[in-house]
Amino acid sequence: MKLLLAGFGFIGKNFIRAVNEKITLLKSVDRDFKVVGVATSQGVLYSSRGLDVDKLSRLEKASQYGEEFEFGGSVKEFLEEGDADIIVVATPTNIETGEPGLTYIRTALKNGVDVVTADKGPLVLEFWELTRLAERNGCYLMYEATVAAALPIFSLYRECLQADRIIRISGILNGTTNYILSKMFFEGTSFELSLKEAQERGYAEKDPSYDIDGIDAACKVVILGNAIMGKKLRFKDVKRRGIRDVTQEAVELAKRSGYAIKLVGVVDDEPEVSPRLVPLRHPLCVHGNLNAVHFETDLAKEITIIGYGAGKETVSAVLNDVLSILKKRVIR
Amino acid sequence: MTLSLPDRPGQLLKALEPIAKNGGNIISIVHDRNKVSGEYALVSLIADFPSKESFRETRRELEGIGISVVKSEEVVAKEDLTVIVIGRFNLDKIVGRGLRIIDVELSNPSSEKPCMKLHVEVPKEAVKGFYNLLHELAEKEKALIITPV
Numbered sequence: 355m356k357l358l359l360a361g362f363g364f365i366g367k368n369f370i371r372a373v374n375e376k377i378t379l380l381k382s383v384d385r386d387f388k389v390v391g392v393a394t395s396q397g398v399l400y401s402s403r404g405l406d407v408d409k410l411s412r413l414e415k416a417s418q419y420g421e422e423f424e425f426g427g428s429v430k431e432f433l434e435e436g437d438a439d440i441i442v443v444a445t446p447t448n449i450e451t452g453e454p455g456l457t458y459i460r461t462a463l464k465n466g467v468d469v470v471t472a473d474k475g476p477l478v479l480e481f482w483e484l485t486r487l488a489e490r491n492g493c494y495l496m497y498e499a500t501v502a503a504a505l506p507i508f509s510l511y512r513e514c515l516q517a518d519r520i521i522r523i524s525g526i527l528n529g530t531t532n533y534i535l536s537k538m539f540f541e542g543t544s545f546e547l548s549l550k551e552a553q554e555r556g557y558a559e560k561d562p563s564y565d566i567d568g569i570d571a572a573c574k575v576v577i578l579g580n581a582i583m584g585k586k587l588r589f590k591d592v593k594r595r596g597i598r599d600v601t602q603e604a605v606e607l608a609k610r611s612g613y614a615i616k617l618v619g620v621v622d623d624e625p626e627v628s629p630r631l632v633p634l635r636h637p638l639c640v641h642g643n644l645n646a647v648h649f650e651t652d653l654a655k656e657i658t659i660i661g662y663g664a665g666k667e668t669v670s671a672v673l674n675d676v677l678s679i680l681k682k683r684v685i686r
Numbered sequence: 687m688t689l690s691l692p693d694r695p696g697q698l699l700k701a702l703e704p705i706a707k708n709g710g711n712i713i714s715i716v717h718d719r720n721k722v723s724g725e726y727a728l729v730s731l732i733a734d735f736p737s738k739e740s741f742r743e744t745r746r747e748l749e750g751i752g753i754s755v756v757k758s759e760e761v762v763a764k765e766d767l768t769v770i771v772i773g774r775f776n777l778d779k780i781v782g783r784g785l786r787i788i789d790v791e792l793s794n795p796s797s798e799k800p801c802m803k804l805h806v807e808v809p810k811e812a813v814k815g816f817y818n819l820l821h822e823l824a825e826k827e828k829a830l831i832i833t834p835v
């Protein structure tokens with residue numbers, strides 16, 4: 355299968371490095387697997403014979419690859435002309451327009467190209483439209499990395515909980531806020547100071563509202579609600595309160611009573627993101643920049659998974675999605 | 687509760703009907719035939735009802751079909767809750783309503799963002815209402831309520 359990568363930023367580059375590292379595995383599943391293109395905001399790098407991923411994995415910019423890079427090249431044309439079988443979408447998240455990811459995903463699915471996305475914007479806005487589009491065109495649409503990055507949430511649900519009815523999902527879905535709250539918990543620092551340190555360490559953006567006002571976590575609640583609980587959720591349906599008003603004293607009072615304050619996203623009849631008291635012995639009580647997702651189901655009762663909700667580890671989810679598709683598509 | 691049933695076949699079944707209808711879950715039942723007093727037999731049972739109201743309705747219905755309740759005792763299941771409030775908040779507005787305050791801890795009471803830990807006991811059936819009330823009051827005062835997961 356021929357793979358096109360859209361976005362050569364943090365995730366895109368780390369994805370290519372992982373492909374390079376795991377190329378033997380990928381080829382063992384699909385002898386003809388190759389990366390044929392990389393699209394950035396400036397243009398498209400393309401080689402029908404397949405790009406040299408080892409060389410690519412050492413580049414800062416896709417345009418440094420050589421003359422195969424076409425400035426102004428268009429992903430749309432690429433997809434429409436059947437130059438790719440699968441697209442990995444690692445473009446910047448925009449939850450207002452979903453772009454550029456949304457157009458890429460729509461175009462891919464309409465042209466019978468399978469999709470693996472790390473960009474959650476398109477799913478937050480148009481989960482059901484895209485799911486139907488994929489079904490109609492006989493394509494796979496996979497998105498493991500969009501919620502709690504490296505944690506296998508959708509795979510777990512799809513493969514291991516097939517008979518279970520999911521009653522409720524709750525989770526620590528944002529690593530930045532968990533880092534801030536953990537610092538307040540362990541070091542007794544103020545919210546402002548903890549946020550500043552998160553920014554210095556590169557965990558939080560200069561404009562941190564996306565994380566600390568619970569926007570990012572609410573996006574994940576939307577995807578979980580739609581994908582796992584079959585709801586018709588939109589962003590505005592999620593009640594949301596961030597952690598700006600959580601004081602050092604509150605964290606201290608909670609701690610003395612055996613709780614940590616965490617930003618928790620809940621998916622049930624009243625989807626919500628808000629600071630909550632999590633008992634110190636509860637499985638959701640994880641610290642630092644870890645994420646945790648807790649399922650309540652009728653048969654298994656309770657399952658919690660814990661791991662990295664951002665960073666390089668994210669490519670584990672992306673590559674697993676790619677491999678799952680390869681395994682289904684390749685006839686041996 | 688202890689019921690006094692006419693000592694005739696089929697009476698026990700008849701008595702169980704209103705209990706089931708009102709959502710009562712029978713935990714134990716003792717039909718003591720030795721305690722027959724005249725034409726009546728005594729039955730003692732323990733049941734779990736979804737609310738006080740459903741228990742009372744059951745009692746009314748039992749009396750309605752001629753079964754007298756000779757003794758009854760209500761034990762209300764309670765839940766122990768801790769919540770944290772950041773911001774101004776008037777405790778007076780939540781007292782009563784079957785709520786028992788176990789302990790209150792204040793931090794920084796005179797500052798702009800006072801913080802209070804509330805440890806209370808609430809009847810199980812009133813927990814949701816209690817949370818709703820808290821959130822309603824907090825919204826008015828622009829306070830932040832942090833409840834357990």
Ligand SMILES: NC(=O)c1ccc[n+]([C@@H]2O[C@H](COP(=O)([O-])OP(=O)(O)OC[C@H]3O[C@@H](n4cnc5c(N)ncnc54)[C@H](OP(=O)(O)O)[C@@H]3O)[C@@H](O)[C@H]2O)c1
Binds near residue numbers: 396472
């Ligand atoms: N970072 C994480 O830990 C993580 C975890 C889970 C999910 N994600 C998601 O993964 C996606 C990528 O994240 P990231 O951290 O890699 O972001 P990033 O470093 O900002 O990379 C985004 C890349 O997309 C490129 N791009 C912008 N517009 C484009 C367009 N129209 N067509 C093609 N490429 C375009 C950018 O190229 P230019 O540099 O040329 O503008 C950049 O290389 C985001 O949606 C993010 O939410 C990230």
